[in-house]
Amino acid sequence: MLATILNDLSIQYSVTIEYASEVNKCYIAGRTISIGNYSNPEFLLISYFHEIGHLLITREYIERWEYNTLQIELECWHIGIEEAKRNDILFSDTAIEFGYKQALTYIGHDERECSNWGEKYGKKLFIHK
Numbered sequence: 001m002l003a004t005i006l007n008d009l010s011i012q013y014s015v016t017i018e019y020a021s022e023v024n025k026c027y028i029a030g031r032t033i034s035i036g037n038y039s040n041p042e043f044l045l046i047s048y049f050h051e052i053g054h055l056l057i058t059r060e061y062i063e064r065w066e067y068n069t070l071q072i073e074l075e076c077w078h079i080g081i082e083e084a085k086r087n088d089i090l091f092s093d094t095a096i097e098f099g100y101k102q103a104l105t106y107i108g109h110d111e112r113e114c115s116n117w118g119e120k121y122g123k124k125l126f127i128h129k
């Protein structure tokens with residue numbers, strides 16, 4: 001049943017699916033979605049929709065958020081969940097929590113990736129302690 005759903009969705013979004021062995025991970029490159037090894041089919045499907053989010057997110061959004069990885073990741077989960085709803089697929093709170101927790105791994109990502117981050121963005125930070 002899941003294979004049929006994925007097949008129908010992939011025709012709809014013009015994407016190709018390939019399967020990988022990594023646990024609980026999906027990637028998208030161009031229009032190819034690589035799906036890892038999931039023991040929970042709902043987690044697989046919500047992750048698939050997250051990758052569809054990467055496909056649908058606009059350049060304008062990414063530029064407005066200055067390529068902030070965490071913000072983009074969160075938005076792709078949001079887009080994916082909305083897109084699933086448009087296909088009459090509703091996820092459980094557990095699956096949504098699984099998804100957004102993946103985004104948590106990106107906290108601090110941009111700071112680490114960009115050597116002059118402090119000089120570029122530091123002054124814009126407003127942190128309550």
Ligand SMILES: [Zn+2]
Nearest residue numbers: 050054073076
């Ligand atoms: Zn992502």
